[in-house]
Amino acid sequence: MIRFVDPSTAWYEDILANHAEAAQALVDDVLADTERDGNGCLVTATVEPRKVRFRGSQDRAYRFVHCVTEGLAATPHQVVRHRCHNRRCVNPEHLVIGTRADNLRDEWDRQANGVDFNLL
Numbered sequence: 556m557i558r559f560v561d562p563s564t565a566w567y568e569d570i571l572a573n574h575a576e577a578a579q580a581l582v583d584d585v586l587a588d589t590e591r592d593g594n595g596c597l598v599t600a601t602v603e604p605r606k607v608r609f610r611g612s613q614d615r616a617y618r619f620v621h622c623v624t625e626g627l628a629a630t631p632h633q634v635v636r637h638r639c640h641n642r643r644c645v646n647p648e649h650l651v652i653g654t655r656a657d658n659l660r661d662e663w664d665r666q667a668n669g670v671d672f673n674l675l
């Protein structure tokens with residue numbers, strides 16, 4: 556039986572099955588290279604959400620941190636969301652898996668509340 560697997564999902568499946576220790580070491584590096592703010596966020600010193608490169612592919616650092624920490628090979632339909640609304644935050648405790656619809660709803664909430672999310 557042939558199962559279609561998205562390349563990034565296959566990448567995470569391989570990482571989790573075969574390279575978990577190296578991936579965790581990279582997560583530790585990412586977490587160490589942050590500043591903790593007043594909300595408990597671990598914020599990367601980058602303008603855009605940081606990216607990480609690992610075994611020939613790359614992803615956003617917060618997504619990588621969540622997938623490796625939770626042992627989850629996320630599909631393209633799943634997005635890693637920030638409870639804290641800070642997209643440069645990589646604190647595993649602030650990250651939660653959701654759907655694209657959840658993410659859109661977050662943005663609508665932010666707009667409705669008058670928050671300029673371009674600054675987030």
Ligand SMILES: [Zn+2]
Nearest residue numbers: 596639644649
């Ligand atoms: Zn945070």
